[in-house]
Amino acid sequence: MYRARPVTRAGRGSFYLFAFLLLQLLLLLAPVPILQLALPSAPERLFGFAQLLGTYLMTADGILFLAAVGLLGFAWTAREKRAYLRRAGLYALMMIFLNPLLWVWMIAGADRLFVQTVPLEQRLVSRDDDIRKKAQQDLLGLPDDGKRELARSLVPVLGPDQDFFSRKWAAISLALIGPQAQDAIPALLQGVSAPEKDVAEACRVALSEMGTPDTSQLPTLLQALDDGRPAVRCEAASSIARMGSAGAAAFPLFMREMKRPSPAADCLIQALARLGVQAPSLEPAVLGLLADPAVQVRRNGAAVLAEEKARGPQMIGPVLEALEREDDPEIRYHLSQALTLRQTPLERGPLPTLLYALRHARSPDVRAAALDALRRQAPPLEEVSRALLRALKDPNSEVRYAALCWLRDSDEKARFAVKASAALLKDDDVRIRRAALETLHRSGTRRESLLPAVARAQKDDDPGVRCLAAEQLIEMEAVDRVSIPIFIEDLQIEAPENACAEGVLSAAGRFSDDVVPALTRLLAAKDREVRSRSARVLLQLGARARDALSALAQAQRDRIPGAENALRAIRQALPRGARVRRAGRGA
Secondary structure, eight states: OOOOOOOSSSHHHHHHHHHHHHHHHHHHHSSGGGGGGOOTTTTTTHHHHHHHHHHHHHHHHHHHHHHHHHHHHHHHHHOHHHHHHHHHHHHHHHHHHHHHHHHHHHHHHOOHHHHHHHHHHHHOSOOOHHHHHHHHHHHHHOHHHHHHHHHHHHHGGTTTOOOOOHHHHHHHHHHHHHHGGGGGGGHHHHTOOOOHHHHHHHHHHHHHHHOOOGGHHHHHHHHHHOOHHHHHHHHHHHHHHTTTTGGGGGGGHHHHTTSSSSSSOHHHHHHHHHHHHOOOHHHHHHEEEEOOOOHHHHHHHHHHHHOOOOOHHHHHHHHHEEEEEEOHHHHHHHHHHHHHHHSSSOOOHHHHHHHHHHHBBBSSSHHHHHHHHHHOOOOOOOGGHHHHHHTOSSSSSHHHHHHHHHHHHHSOOOOHHHHHHHOOOOOOOGHHHHHHHHHHHHHHHOOOGGHHHHHHGOOSSSSSHHHHHHHHHHHHHHGGGHHHHHHHHTSSTTHHHHHHHHHHHHHTTTTTTTTHHHHHHHHHOOOOOOOOOHHHHHHHHHHGGGGGGHHHHHHHHHTTTTTHHHHHHHHHSSOHHHHHHHEEEEE
């Protein structure tokens, strides 16, 4: 074995320095795996500290190595270069290749090498914030299949044998994965009952971020509904509610909870209400709870309806009836919430309940249903006049229209609603404008103050409204306000809009001298159908249309339908002497 003994001071100094480097190298050789730095285990802090210490020590090694090289240079000048150069090369190789902390430092410092070496599921639960953030960015860039595979690899980390920190960040990572983490639902359901609040909350967030569970998860969710832990039951119920009609298989289990003699959990009530909104076929069974003889069962059913809110006549009607007859204050409160009432009605009974709902319900559907139910009660109009006037000013068009139809079709003359009905002649809904004019006609009003509003209605875009307005003016003996040019134009419109125009002109022509000249001009139109309509109107006017005989005669020669009948009727309506003179002129 070759032995080299330094003989100079420089040589001895370099030897001592190399001996110190060798001792330091032995201290740095930690018996730990290279990749333990990224593992989510308790010793990670120790390894992180070792990495930091290794970084400083390697820096010191570099400085000492440079010093050793300098001393070697002196030794080399002292003719002892071969032995010390060999030792220097050996020590340098040992320092580069035999120090595992140097490899850890290199891997942690090179992002690409670190990502390729450490699995993503381990980086997602690392205690290092920077490592986790970069891993979450990598997660978001994965395709759907990659996210599903990652979710499966994170499921074991949620196990109860894992540490708190890892379970929390595994659940957060599953929340970031979202709908592609369906396979983790069973493990997350177990995690919501964890004693650590952060873990339980992270599991709940992950379940909510998954959206609608796959139907393949329904058996697991149904089984979780029977779990003895309330938190697990609640999260299973919420997940099933998001499935809509696909979760109807859980409806018997929900109803079993509602029919227990004890108050149902709020989460189950909310889940059942959401399920009922998405699956309307389940609503009759929920409404059936209101007829149960047990008070607590009715309370549970009313609480579900309060969350769900009554919608449509099929739900609103039974809820109104239940509110009319119910005595229990809690049930009445929940039913009022279901009907969107501002507060619970103080009085019971059909009429007080319906009147209160009509006045105070926030939902227009409830107000419309209350109005319909009130109409079926058939009270005298005077008893409900204030409610009807309020309904005529309702912001919802269906409620306004229903109130007008009640007034229009009633056997009583609703004189109290004349002003409110006239105000609706400017309504945006054409049905309401028509119904308002029909209501005015039914009331038999003759108020002159209404004439301007009715006259303006003749300019409405709808021919039906224009016609009804003119008929109302004629009924009010204000024929001078009938706009003849408007209805002359309507007479030229295609059927069925022109039918009403014929009636208006026939009625107005008996009092107005402007009708016959206008119709006479239409008899010369190019459209044969328009000429025929004019002839029919002139037929109704009889002797007042005598100035149109010449035009009618020409129309008869042109074989216009109705012209011959109109000509004959007008001549017969003329006095005998006038007929002779007309006949003479014709000869």
